[in-house]
Amino acid sequence: MIKIPFNIPPCTGREEHFIAEAIASRKICGDGQFTKKCNAWIEERTGTAKALLTTSCTHATEMAALLADIRPGDEVIMPSYTFVSTADAFVLRGAVPVFVDIRPDTMNIDETLIEDAITAKTKAIVPVHYAGVACEMDTILDIAARHGLLVIEDAAQGVMSSYKGRALGAIGDFGCFSFHETKNYSMGEGGALLIRDPAHIEAAEIIREKGTNRSKFFRGQIDKYTWVNFGSSYLPSELNAAYLWAQLEVADTIYDDRMRSWNCYYDHLLRLAREGRIELPVIPAGCVHNAHMFYIKAKDLDERTALIAFLKKREIGSVFHYIPLHSAPAGRKFGRFHGDDRYTTRESERLLRLPMYYGLKEQEIDAVCEAIEEFYLE
Numbered sequence: 001m002i003k004i005p006f007n008i009p010p011c012t013g014r015e016e017h018f019i020a021e022a023i024a025s026r027k028i029c030g031d032g033q034f035t036k037k038c039n040a041w042i043e044e045r046t047g048t049a050k051a052l053l054t055t056s057c058t059h060a061t062e063m064a065a066l067l068a069d070i071r072p073g074d075e076v077i078m079p080s081y082t083f084v085s086t087a088d089a090f091v092l093r094g095a096v097p098v099f100v101d102i103r104p105d106t107m108n109i110d111e112t113l114i115e116d117a118i119t120a121k122t123k124a125i126v127p128v129h130y131a132g133v134a135c136e137m138d139t140i141l142d143i144a145a146r147h148g149l150l151v152i153e154d155a156a157q158g159v160m161s162s163y164k165g166r167a168l169g170a171i172g173d174f175g176c177f178s179f180h181e182t183k184n185y186s187m188g189e190g191g192a193l194l195i196r197d198p199a200h201i202e203a204a205e206i207i208r209e210k211g212t213n214r215s216k217f218f219r220g221q222i223d224k225y226t227w228v229n230f231g232s233s234y235l236p237s238e239l240n241a242a243y244l245w246a247q248l249e250v251a252d253t254i255y256d257d258r259m260r261s262w263n264c265y266y267d268h269l270l271r272l273a274r275e276g277r278i279e280l281p282v283i284p285a286g287c288v289h290n291a292h293m294f295y296i297k298a299k300d301l302d303e304r305t306a307l308i309a310f311l312k313k314r315e316i317g318s319v320f321h322y323i324p325l326h327s328a329p330a331g332r333k334f335g336r337f338h339g340d341d342r343y344t345t346r347e348s349e350r351l352l353r354l355p356m357y358y359g360l361k362e363q364e365i366d367a368v369c370e371a372i373e374e375f376y377l378e
C-alpha cells in the first residue's frame, strides 16, 4: 500500500540555489533582488499596477483593510465559508463581518444575495475565490460601483486563475495572494498585496515599511527616511522570497502538473458522479482555475466522516475544510449572518478535499479514486 499525504509543499529543486545566492549577496532582509523578481512576476502575470510581497495573505488583507480606511462599526460583506483571515483583517479594525450565503456549485459567495446585505455602514465586499475558481465578479463590481463600495479580493487560492480573461487578485481595488506551504506556489509563510489604483501605491509602501518612507529612500527619491504615518512590518525576508522565486520561474510547469492531476481525478470519478453517489466541482463558463484543490461532495456529514476514516485506513490523506465562520465563537462575537444559511453549513459538511500537490503521480490518483469507488460500490 502506498502512503498518499494530503499535501506536500511545492519544491522545484532550485530553492537551495536561490537561497544560497541571497545569503552570498549579503542582503537577506526584505525588498532585495528576489522580492523584486517576485513582485515583477506578479505584476506581469496579473496586469496589476503594483504587487508587494508580504509576510502572509493575512497581512496582505490587513494592509488592504488599512488602505481602505476601514473603521470601527463599518461593515464588510463576505462569505462565512472561508478562512478566518478573511474576517480577522477587518475585525482588527473594529469592523463587522456580514456573512452572506454561498452558491452550492462553486462554494463562492452568492452574488445575488450581496445587495440585500448592504447598509449605510457597508464599506467593502470581500469575494473569496474558493479553490481558485472565480466569484461572479462582473455582478460584484457592478454592485460595488452602484453603492460606492470597495472590492477586496481574497485570492489566496487564486494565483494563476482568471475570470473572463482577467487575473484573480487584479480585478478588485485590492487583491490578496497567499504563498503559504499549502498553496500552489509557496515561500513557507508569505503572500502578496495587489493594488489596482496607482494612487494607493505610496501609502501601501509606507504601511508595509513600519510607517516610514524607506521605499522612496531606497529608490533615491529622498535623501533620508522618516516616520510619516502608521504602519507595521509586512515585508518578508529575502530568504523566503528566494524560495518562492524557484517556483514562480517555472510557474507554468507547476500549473500544468496540477491541472493534469485535477483532470485525472475528474475523469476517474465521473462514473460515481453520473451514478449520483458523489458530486464533482463545477467550473463556470469564463472561469479558468488553477487546480488548487480537488474536492468531492458526499451525501452528508456522516457519509463524509465514514469516507475520511475509510481512506485513512488506506493511508490516504483527505480532509474537510472550513467550519463556517458564523458558527465559530469569534464569528458569533464579531460578525452576523445576513439572510438564510441555505447552503453554507450544509455544503461545507459534505465537502471532502483529496490529495493534491505538485508532483502527485497518476498512479497515486488512481489509488485514491479506486479506494473511493470501493467505499461507494462495495
Ligand SMILES: *Cc1c(COP(=O)(O)O)cnc(C)c1O
Residues within 6 Å of the ligand: 055, 056, 057, 058, 059, 082, 083, 085, 086, 128, 154, 156, 157, 177, 178, 179, 180, 189, 190, 191
Ligand atoms: C490560505 C488562505 C488564507 C491565509 O493565507 P496566509 O498566507 O496563511 O495568511 C486566507 N484566505 C484563504 C481563502 C486562504 O485559503
